[in-house]
């Protein structure tokens with residue numbers, strides 16, 4: 001009972017204190033830690049438990065430089081240049097939102113692919129925060145170019161990039177709306 005209470009407190013503190021980090025120390029992230037992050041991200045919920053999200057790690061210096069210089073939007077170049085690690089988040093197509101016979105059974109069609117990847121990204125970012133790592137999700141990049149560069153299989157769609165590393169900044173929390181502004185009771 002006591003342990004459960006502590007775990008819940010940690011989760012809430014982690015949710016509220018996680019910030020997007022755009023400056024990193026020049027310190028590698030050990031593969032043991034990368035694997036622990038993915039061991040957490042895999043517990044994110046997904047459409048019909050289809051488990052379609054995939055994670056590709058870019059960590060070699062020359063690869064990060066190529067990614068930064070040619071494949072991301074200008075506002076993200078400085079992030080990718082100084083991050084020790086980028087996750088390319090992709091989703092196997094035609095799983096999230098689809099039934100076994102291949103038809104989409106919800107009015108939202110295949111947009112659950114984005115939803116599942118979003119849940120996985122947030123789980124990854126929270127796990128990273130808990131382990132003392134900073135992250136930032138990036139949504140603007142050359143999707144076709146990154147697919148070729150990283151050899152992402154044709155049947156996967158690249159959804160986002162997530163930079164990850166030891167923070168070299170402590171950003172102030174951007175404003176959030178008050179609960180009363182975003183919550184309605186019927």
Ligand SMILES: Cc1cc2nc3c(=O)[nH]c(=O)nc-3n(C[C@H](O)[C@H](O)[C@H](O)COP(=O)(O)O)c2cc1C
Nearest residue numbers: 018019020021022075076136137138139140173174
């Ligand atoms: C889908 C998505 C795309 C994002 N794309 C970028 C991006 O391309 N570059 C960037 O610096 N931050 C990006 N962010 C981070 C947001 O700017 C950030 O989450 C927001 O300002 C709130 O700050 P916080 O994460 O520190 O609470 C993205 C976040 C999300 C969820």
